[in-house]
Every structure is written in structure tokens, then in C-alpha cells.
Amino acid sequence: MNNLTNTDVNNDMTCCGATRDQSCGTDTVKRTQNYRAPVDVYETDSTFTVIADMPGTCSDCISISVENNMLTIDAEVRPRYDTLGTLRHEEYGVGDFHRSFRIGDGINAEGIEAAYRNGVLEVTLPKAEAVVPRKIDIRTN
Amino acid sequence: MNTRTILTPATTAMDSLRHEFDRLFDRVTTPGLASAWPTRLFDSMRPHPAANLLEDDDNLYFEAELPGVAPENLDVNASDHSLNVSGTRTLDIPDEATTLRRERSTVTFERTMRLPVAIEPDAIDARLEGGILTITLPKVRPARTRRIAVREA
Incomplete structure (x- = not known):
């Protein structure tokens, strides 16, 4: 499993080996449609976890950044039908995924981790120390 | 969150954090904003998944997006004119999580x-990669397209 930790707020989208003409660049060919990936979000004592369905991308094609309390996930999906003949029947489109979330200052942005497997992205956001509930032992005299 | 005082109980801090998340999600899912990003993926894991079918001279290619489906939970069956894909997708969320x-x-x-041309069921190839199922279905010989050179008389 690939782990990517990304806390660089000015992180450029990584291209998965594609040339700029094919993808990635905002100054070249306009990208195809962006899709909003469905997510689950859950919380434990020490973390928030965002799980997103993003089929057809790869760990090197996913960019995760935190800036101004916004968590932004961009996943590039390379066109994959170029070599597969002609589209005969189409029920869904192929394009990049995007999702963003506002996060409070209770997140430790330095510790964000992500893993991509089976077309599913899992991003783990550790809570800042200050908001992790601590159990205080009460001494009996 | 920005004005949290030192004595704010931890539970309150947690709650406001949760509200931040909720508010954000609500914003992202409001119709106006959502229209910026089509929501087709809410359809991708329905009981009858969407599929694309491609074709070249020798093969048909069936493709479906099945994020989070493990290969062992997927069944593919084919006959000469029909393809059937079935399986289950389970979520992996810890019990103690909220x-x-x-x-x-x-x-x-x-x-x-139902396939538009006859295929050879014994020769099909199915790959599941990055949540995408791609099935290559070789056409039976008579159904293959061949370019015929036209001779000048």
C-alpha cells in the first residue's frame, strides 16, 4: 500500500507520467469533467477519517493539500479509452475527481496520511493534541 | 474554533469540530455548489452498476467502476451473447468510530x-485495477471486422 503524506499547501498536482499536453496543466489542454467523489467521514478519539471512492486514479495522481483550513483532494484520472477502440455504449463519463472540506484548527495538518487501494482513497487526519480527550485519573487520597 | 478559551470543555471543542465538518459538508452538497461537480458517482455502486462498452476489430471491452470491491468478492460469467457481473462491496469502518x-x-x-456480437466465452480476460473492472471479450471469428483491400479493375 502506498502512503502519501502531504502537508505542503502549495503542492502542485502530480502527473502520473502523462505529458503536460495530455493532462495536468492549466495552461495547456482544458481538463475533462471534474466529478465529485462520494465520501464517508468518521471520527475516533484521536482521528478523523475521510474515505472517498475514486476509481481509476493512482497514488501518484492524487494531490491532498491543506490551506486556510480547507482540506482539498484532487485526483487526476487519465483518459483510458484511447487504446480501446470506439465507445459503443456509454453509461458514465471518465474524468478527474475533486472534493474539499473545511476543517477546524483542531486538526494536526502535519500528521495527515493517505492511502489508495482498490480505487478507494482513505485520508486520516489526526486531531491536534489539544482536542484529543484525555482521561484524568482521580486519586483517592 | 478561533475563540476557544482555555477552559472550554474538551467535549465542546469536539462538538464544534464536528459542526465545522457538518457545515462544510452541507455547503459542498448544496445544489448550487454541487452542480459544479456532477454527482454521477453516487450511482456507481448501485445494485446495477453503470457500464461502458467499447469495441475494436477483434474485441469488445466491458468496463465498470467498482471502487472498494475485492477480486474475491467479484464474479464474472459469460456466454456467447451475454455477460454477467456480480458481487458485493462492503465498507470497512471500525466499530468504535462515529x-x-x-x-x-x-x-x-x-x-x-447483452452483447451486440457473439464472443468466445473461453477466451475472455477480466482485470480489476484501481477499482475499475475491464473485461476483454474476443469476438468470434466471423464477427470480427476485417479491412478488405479494394483492387483496381
């Missing part, structure tokens, strides 16, 4: 597609 947002689902799915 769910804040649920857009994905556990689903048992099945999709049957």
Missing part, C-alpha cells in the same frame, strides 16, 4: 449485459 457522513454504501450488485 460516522459523521455516509455517502458510500454496502451493496450487493449484479449487472447483465
Whole structure:
């Protein structure tokens, strides 16, 4: 499993080996449609976890950044039908995924981790120390 | 969150954090904003998954997006004019976790597609990579397209 930790707020989208003409660049060919990936979000004592369905991308094609309390996930999906003949029947489109979330200052942005497997992205956001509930032992005299 | 005082109880801090998440999610899912990003993926793991079919001279290619489906939970069956894909997708969320947002689902799915030309069921190839199922279906010989050179008389 690939782990990517990304806390660089000015992180450029990584291209998965594609040339700029094919993808990635905002100054070249306009990208195809962006899709909003469905997510689950859950919380434990020490973390928030965002799980997103993003089929057809790869760990090197996913960019995760935190800036101004916004968590932004961009996943590039390379066109994959170029070599597969002609589209005969189409029920869904192929394009990049995007999702963003506002996060409070209770997140430790330095510790964000992500893993991509089976077309599913899992991003783990550790809570800042200050908001992790601590159990205080009460001494009996 | 910005004006949290030192004595704010931890539970309150947690609650406001949770509210931040909720508010954000609500914003993202409001119709006006959502229209910027089509929501087709809410359809991708329904009981009858969407599929694309491509064709070249020798093969048909069936493709479906099945994020989070393990190969062992997927069945592919084919006859000469029909393809059937079925399986289950389960979610892997720890018991002790509190769910804040649920857009994905556990689903048992099945999709049957009638094929436009006869294929060779014994020669099909199925790959599941990055949540994408691609099935290569070789056409039977008579159904293959051949370019015929036209001779000048």
C-alpha cells in the first residue's frame, strides 16, 4: 500500500507520467469533467477519517493539500479509452475527481496520511493534541 | 474554533469540530455548489452498476467502476451473447468510530449485459485495477471486422 503524506499547501498536482499536453496543466489542454467523489467521514478519539471512492486514479495522481483550513483532494484520472477502440455504449463519463472540506484548527495538518487501494482513497487526519480527550485519573487520597 | 478559551470543555471543542465538518459538508452538497461537480458517482455502486462498452476489430471491452470491491468478492460469467457481473462491496469502518457522513454504501450488485456480437466465452480476460473492472471479450471469428483491400479493375 502506498502512503502519501502531504502537508505542503502549495503542492502542485502530480502527473502520473502523462505529458503536460495530455493532462495536468492549466495552461495547456482544458481538463475533462471534474466529478465529485462520494465520501464517508468518521471520527475516533484521536482521528478523523475521510474515505472517498475514486476509481481509476493512482497514488501518484492524487494531490491532498491543506490551506486556510480547507482540506482539498484532487485526483487526476487519465483518459483510458484511447487504446480501446470506439465507445459503443456509454453509461458514465471518465474524468478527474475533486472534493474539499473545511476543517477546524483542531486538526494536526502535519500528521495527515493517505492511502489508495482498490480505487478507494482513505485520508486520516489526526486531531491536534489539544482536542484529543484525555482521561484524568482521580486519586483517592 | 478561533475563540476557544482555555477552559472550554474538551467535549465542546469536539462538538464544534464536528459542526465545522457538518457545515462544510452541507455547503459542498448544496445544489448550487454541487452542480459544479456532477454527482454521477453516487450511482456507481448501485445494485446495477453503470457500464461502458467499447469495441475494436477483434474485441469488445466491458468496463465498470467498482471502487472498494475485492477480486474475491467479484464474479464474472459469460456466454456467447451475454455477460454477467456480480458481487458485493462492503465498507470497512471500525466499530468504535462515529460516522459523521455516509455517502458510500454496502451493496450487493449484479449487472447483465447483452452483447451486440457473439464472443468466445473461453477466451475472455477480466482485470480489476484501481477499482475499475475491464473485461476483454474476443469476438468470434466471423464477427470480427476485417479491412478488405479494394483492387483496381
